[in-house]
Amino acid sequence: MEHGTIPVAGAILLSAVLHPRSLRAEDFAVLFGFDSAIRGLLLSVMPLVMIRAWEEETIVSGIYLGVGLVSLGAGLLVPWASRRVSRGRLACGACLLYALGMALLVAQNAWAATAALLLNTVATATLWVCLSAYVLDDIPREALGRAETKRLLYSAAAWTAGPVTGVMLLDWWYPAPFLMAALFAGLMFLTMRRLRLGGGKPVGAAGPQVLGYLLRFLHRPRLVAGWIFAMLRSAGWWVYIVYLPLFCLEEGLGRSIGGAAVSGTSLLLFATPWLLRLVQRFSVRGAVRGSFAWCALLFALGGLLSAPAPWASVACLVLASFGLVMLDVCGSLPFLMAVKPSERTEMAAVYSSFRDVSGIVTPAVGGLILLVAPLGAVFAATGLAMGAAWALAGTVHPRLGRPRPGPASSAAPG
Numbered sequence: 001m002e003h004g005t006i007p008v009a010g011a012i013l014l015s016a017v018l019h020p021r022s023l024r025a026e027d028f029a030v031l032f033g034f035d036s037a038i039r040g041l042l043l044s045v046m047p048l049v050m051i052r053a054w055e056e057e058t059i060v061s062g063i064y065l066g067v068g069l070v071s072l073g074a075g076l077l078v079p080w081a082s083r084r085v086s087r088g089r090l091a092c093g094a095c096l097l098y099a100l101g102m103a104l105l106v107a108q109n110a111w112a113a114t115a116a117l118l119l120n121t122v123a124t125a126t127l128w129v130c131l132s133a134y135v136l137d138d139i140p141r142e143a144l145g146r147a148e149t150k151r152l153l154y155s156a157a158a159w160t161a162g163p164v165t166g167v168m169l170l171d172w173w174y175p176a177p178f179l180m181a182a183l184f185a186g187l188m189f190l191t192m193r194r195l196r197l198g199g200g201k202p203v204g205a206a207g208p209q210v211l212g213y214l215l216r217f218l219h220r221p222r223l224v225a226g227w228i229f230a231m232l233r234s235a236g237w238w239v240y241i242v243y244l245p246l247f248c249l250e251e252g253l254g255r256s257i258g259g260a261a262v263s264g265t266s267l268l269l270f271a272t273p274w275l276l277r278l279v280q281r282f283s284v285r286g287a288v289r290g291s292f293a294w295c296a297l298l299f300a301l302g303g304l305l306s307a308p309a310p311w312a313s314v315a316c317l318v319l320a321s322f323g324l325v326m327l328d329v330c331g332s333l334p335f336l337m338a339v340k341p342s343e344r345t346e347m348a349a350v351y352s353s354f355r356d357v358s359g360i361v362t363p364a365v366g367g368l369i370l371l372v373a374p375l376g377a378v379f380a381a382t383g384l385a386m387g388a389a390w391a392l393a394g395t396v397h398p399r400l401g402r403p404r405p406g407p408a409s410s411a412a413p414g
Contacts, residue, residue, distance in 0.1 A: 023138045027195055028131055029150040034188035035127055036155035038098055038120075038181045040162020045170050045177050046117060053110035063114055065360065067121050072356035075125035079213065079346045082130075087345070088197035091130040095192065097123035098185035102178040125352060132348035134197065136339055144336050145284075145329075149276040152328055156269035164263065213346035223347065225392055226335025227354055229288060232389045233327040234358035236295060239382045240265070240321050243366065244314070247375045251310040261314065265321040272329050279330045284337075285396040287330040292390040294323035300383030306376025317379065334396050 050060045082090060101119035104112040139147045169176035217223050241262055248257040279287040302316035332351075339347045366378050 023134070023195060023197075025135075025139055025143065025147040025150050027191075028135050028139075028147065029154040030191060031127075031131055031188060032151045033154035033158065034184050034191065035124065035131075036158035037162060037184040038188075039124065040155075040158035041166040041169075041177050041181045041184075042120065043166065044163040045166040046120075048167070048170065049105065049113050050117065053113045061363075063117065065363075067118050068356050068360045070118060071121040071125045072353055072360070074122045075129050075352050075356065076214075076349050078126055078129040078349050082133075082345055087130050087133060088192065090126055091197055092189055092192050094123040094127040094130070095185045095189035097126070098188075099182050102182035102185070105178045106175045108174065125356065128352040128355075129345070129349045132336075132352055133345045136336065136341075136344040136348060141337055145276055145279060145333055148332060148336075149272045149329060152269050152272040156266065156272075159269060160263060160266040213343065214350065216343070217347065217350045220338070221395070222338040223335055223350070225395055226332070226338060227351060228392060229292075229327070229331045229334060229389060230351065230354040231358050231361075232292075232385055233324060233331045234355055235362045236299070236320075236324050236327075236382060236386065238358055238362040239299075239366070239378060240317060240324065242363075243375060243378050244317050247306065247310070247379075248314065250375060253310060253314065257314065261318050261321075265318065265325065268322060268325040269328070272325075275326055275329045278326075279333075283398060284330055284333050284400040285393060285398050287326065288334065288396060289390055289393040291323040291326040291330065292386050292393055295320050295327070296383045296386035296390055298323070298383070299379050299386055303376045303378070303380025303383060306374065306379060313376065313379070334393075334400065337400060 047060070050063065054060050054063070078090065085093075097119045101116040101123065104116035104119070135144070135147055166177045169180065217227075244261060245257075248254060282290065298316045298320035302313045302320065305316060306313040335347075335351050339351075365381070369377050369381055
């Protein structure tokens with residue numbers, strides 16, 4: 001089944017480029033798939049490029065922090081920009097930013113590489129806000145779970161093979177991964193033009209002030225809880241992708257163990273249709289709470305076993321990543337299903353900020369922990385955060401995501 005998924009997804013990608021059609025979940029999954037292909041190729045390549053360019057880890061760390069802050073601000077400003085430029089043009093502009101970033105990377109210059117990192121990060125933030133708003137416009141509330149599953153399925157190959165492929169291409173010929181990423185950006189641009197992405201549905205009374213819609217978000221407990229779920233899920237992946245390989249190196253377990261664990265976990269993305277069935281059986285609240293409880297237990301256990309039994313600690317984190325994949329399927333639904341139609345673009349911008357915030361907060365907290373404790377303490381702290389998310393998930397409505405009872409259950413919600 002898994003081996004047949006890639007050619008089927010590839011055929012759908014090609015058909016989306018060649019034949020325009022009404023917007024459906026598959027169309028958005030294709031666009032997210034192209035974005036994942038670009039970011040998957042660059043995931044392992046960009047740190048290598050930056051280290052080679054600047055030759056100083058503290059400088060590179062500072063650059064990544066600054067770029068993360070700029071990306072956060074850029075994403076929050078997309079609703080303001082969408083009132084002056086159509087959302088479709090913003091999304092196409094993000095593709096062009098990707099292409100410009102790849103051209104700068106080919107130059108093999110430290111400042112050009114830094115500018116490329118900034119352009120790529122802003123492109124990702126802009127694209128995610130625009131596509132998330134389109135999904136909220138065009139996908140019925142009860143179909144959001146299936147839409148998220150298709151997004152993950154179409155991105156599975158990119159996250160499984162992309163990081164390894166990017167490094168192999170970089171070693172073979174320096175411009176190769178950037179030219180391939182530029183090709184994906186071009187295909188994404190062409191797909192958007194074929195799909196005729198417009199300005200999206202009108203946004204209601206939401207004002208243009210960033211502070212205004214942030215305050216509205218903070219006064220909506222369901223949205224705040226949903227955003228926290230997404231941010232902590234992203235932080236869990238941060239710990240797994242960054243700190244697990246470092247732990248393996250520190251404990252002398254081998255350079256390839258951490259990378260193999262990350263790639264192996266990515267294969268689980270091909271199982272997302274079956275994971276969605278579990279969500280539908282146990283409800284969104286049950287799936288979210290169960291996944292956070294699983295992650296909390298295994299991250300905490302991995303931290304406790306890190307000193308006496310490093311291999312057991314690695315095994316615990318690999319098992320914990322299964323819960324992170326499940327959260328990829330269901331963790332965004334509490335937020336997306338609580339968004340009002342009049343606030344789609346603004347709340348899509350708020351939601352998309354979870355990635356930037358986790359990318360800033362996780363290394364900052366991890367660095368503070370490492371000043372006074374070993375790496376295993378980072379795993380234990382992650383377990384505590386996941387436990388807090390489990391408690392918060394108790395506030396999710398027990399019927400969220402289930403069809404409404406009675407004859408009106410088949411009607412799309414207003």
